Amino acid sequence: MSTQDSLFDAAGPRARRRIRILTVLSLLGIAGLAAVTLLRFGQAGQLAADRWVEFTQGPYLLFLLAGLGNTVAAAAASAVFALPLGLVLALGRLSVRPSLRRIATGWIEFFRSVPLLLVVYIFVSGLPQYGINPDIFWKLVIPITLCSSAVMAEIFRAGIKALPSGQSEAGLSLGLSQGQVMRSVVLPQAIRIVVPSMVAQLVVLLKDTTLGYAVSYPELMKTSNNLTAYTNHLIQTYLIIAAVYVVTNVLISHLARYLERRMSGRTARVRREALEAGIG
Template identity: 40%
Template sequence: MAGSVLFDAPGPKTVARHRLYALLTYLGLAGLVALFVWRMHDRGQLDYERYWEVFVTPAYVEVLLTGLLDTLQMAAAAIVLAVAFGLAFGVGKLSEHRWLRWPSWLVVEFFRAVPVIILMIFLASAFSYGDGPLSRFWCVVIALLLYNGAVLAEVFRAGINAVPRGQVEAAYALGMRKSQVMAQIQLPQAVKTMLPALISQCVVALKDTSLGTIIVAPGLTYVFDKITGEFRNHVAAALVITAMYVTVNLLLTALATWVQRRYVGEKRPVAFDPGQGGVVPLTTGEDAGRS
């Protein structure tokens, strides 16, 4: 909704008032930044050699990049597997057979409501601590796969339901079988509208890999623990690691926007809305704050 509809073009007094607000905002923001920098300086956190030099030391840069690679690998593995999981259970929820539909529903609802972190703790303590068969890496991947798969199942279901009914009827009229209609008519059209939701789910998965810290899994947060353990530079390290996460996420978001323009065009893509259990239009790649 255009804001301009709600009020008249501002007159001279309003313009002056808005300038004042703008000025106050600038001052406030500058004050915040100044306060932060002064605090950093005051507490000696700006000490380059003690706290910051590690981030340009080649050996440690390599550690950081290894951590980033681990994080990306975990997120990528989780998303790829989650797509398979989501596809299976999303189609399962749409099945005409009750014995398939209800278990699918139960699995999806369960993993959507359970926090990822307790899945991780449980997996690690049951299968990894001591000499369990799973590495911490896979504990994180499996936990993320279950959660994101459950969310994607709903995305798939919503996407399939959004394919116009006439398409399905036309396919049946041509004599296609149920599985053919799903595989050749419904899914290809659904996938197109779901791409942006899929990519924003990648951001969610990437952010959630950080939770692996609770089971001492590899990744950027593990690197954070190691570096701060050695240099006690919590402020500097938190800033650097956060910047790395944010950069990767922004790149993913940019990719989502590009994909949406390129492949989806003007049609509004669908996203699953967990609160409503239905389809909502997705405009800016919004996820609902899943950590």
């Protein structure tokens, strides 16, 4: 059973043809909009060479690279904490213990419901009044981690629930404990299923770092705002920043596809080892 088939029905011949037609039309529409935009920019003189010369100079590039480095650092730290925390919350929500299930459910529903910016403001303006005043880096990373962990938890839970119950029943019938079944049989397959959704959330997480302005954290967007105020070249700066975000997200997607291929090759081996351990 493929990842796609486990989550929704595969498209038939007519549906695939409609999807291809809509995809082509959408791409043509986007290309046309981009062409019109560039034409208008050219007519307004925004594409003149003298408006781009700053971005070929070392100090400007280093300034932007520093902002990109801060963005990547905040996003990476948030992901490192949000992924395992989300997995723990997902397992808690699926637990047979009512207390664990209620705690995990409350956490997930709360942080899925509140806006991320509100949580950031709590760390900026609320908690310092009670003596809790972390560094600006953590004032951004902790709120992103809290909100992203709730979304990650639902992604992991969906992957686990998408697996046929026979997978767990087969492991239990071989004498494996519930924990061994979850660790060796269920989770490797569930994680492979949810890789596309995890990548989408990581892209959202990267874009969430743009809220760094609220804590004065010098991430890429904050850096570009400072650069715009200095050069007065708003269009040029934001086009370059947009291109940087696009390239970064494409690299994340390529990395995810690479990991998915690696995990697909390991899933069968992990399942076989689990079965051999149960038989032994």
